[in-house]
Amino acid sequence: MKESIERAKKYITEKVEITPEIGLILGSGLGFVADDIENAVLLEYTEIPDFPHSTAPGHEGKLVFGKLKGKNVVALKGRFHLYEGWNPETIKFVIYVLKSLGVKKLLITNAAGAINKSYNPGEIIIVKDLINFQFKNPLKGQNLEEYGPRFPDMSSAVDLEWASKLKEKVRKLREGVYIAVLGPSYETPAEIKAFRKLGADLVGMSTVPEVIVANHCGIKCLVLSCVTNMAAGVLETPLSHQEVMEVAKKVKEEFSKIVFHALEVL
Numbered sequence: 001m002k003e004s005i006e007r008a009k010k011y012i013t014e015k016v017e018i019t020p021e022i023g024l025i026l027g028s029g030l031g032f033v034a035d036d037i038e039n040a041v042l043l044e045y046t047e048i049p050d051f052p053h054s055t056a057p058g059h060e061g062k063l064v065f066g067k068l069k070g071k072n073v074v075a076l077k078g079r080f081h082l083y084e085g086w087n088p089e090t091i092k093f094v095i096y097v098l099k100s101l102g103v104k105k106l107l108i109t110n111a112a113g114a115i116n117k118s119y120n121p122g123e124i125i126i127v128k129d130l131i132n133f134q135f136k137n138p139l140k141g142q143n144l145e146e147y148g149p150r151f152p153d154m155s156s157a158v159d160l161e162w163a164s165k166l167k168e169k170v171r172k173l174r175e176g177v178y179i180a181v182l183g184p185s186y187e188t189p190a191e192i193k194a195f196r197k198l199g200a201d202l203v204g205m206s207t208v209p210e211v212i213v214a215n216h217c218g219i220k221c222l223v224l225s226c227v228t229n230m231a232a233g234v235l236e237t238p239l240s241h242q243e244v245m246e247v248a249k250k251v252k253e254e255f256s257k258i259v260f261h262a263l264e265v266l
């Protein structure tokens with residue numbers, strides 16, 4: 001893996017001058033955040049040696065480097081989900097590449113279903129904790145000690161200080177617990193009832209592996225979920241990825257504004 005990280009890093013640093021301090025992982029239909037990046041330099045995932053490529057709809061597959069709210073950033077316009085067939089280690093590789101480029105903080109975004117019935121589609125929620133219901137761990141396999149410990153602590157997996165600074169600025173933001181499932185099938189109503197009993201407010205098929213690796217290698221994370229639908233069984237209507245992307249698109253302005261605030265408070 002070390003050689004692959006070096007190869008990807010070398011390619012990227014030859015093309016891009018800035019050192020990104022903050023990484024942004026943009027969820028389904030949320031790629032628009034990258035459109036506000038100034039002096040943008042775009043790299044396709046497919047041109048970067050050893051880098052995985054995007055296959056999920058609504059995930060374009062580009063790294064976008066530049067300035068956002070005065071900060072040097074790199075946005076991943078497209079993430080990697082385990083249901084696409086990627087090994088969990090692929091997510092470790094991608095986060096290690098970000099680390100090797102200089103990323104110190106990660107703003108992770110996702111589209112999620114609301115298990116908590118008081119949430120509304122279009123609402124943006126700060127994730128305060130996570131449940132790994134994928135039962136896979138991206139850190140399995142040989143540990144690279146220079147990146148982080150074999151047994152990382154997960155008792156504060158998300159940066160609650162960053163979250164509270166954002167909440168001071170955007171008071172209406174509510175918090176919740178995100179549960180990650182493998183997907184790609186959406187959940188059954190019985191599963192959603194069970195997840196509610198486990199203490200989950202939001203459900204999605206991503207984010208947790210990214211947070212695990214970031215936490216392991218000392219990158220602080222803030223996670224923002226865009227509620228794109230009520231989870232299975234809450235309403236009578238069937239779920240669809242088309243709807244997920246449409247709702248994400250509708251909250252474009254509001255979502256971008258909150259991302260800007262999240263960068264400004266740093």
Ligand SMILES: O=P(O)(O)O[C@H]1O[C@H](CO)[C@@H](O)[C@H]1O
Nearest residue numbers: 027028110111204205206244
């Ligand atoms: O988590 P992101 O990538 O935002 O996408 C969410 O939306 C898709 C399902 O509609 C799944 O990929 C789920 O994880």
Ligand code: HPA
Nearest residue numbers: 111112113203204205231
């Ligand atoms: O309801 C959902 N379930 C799982 N993943 C999702 N991503 C968006 N909505 C959902």
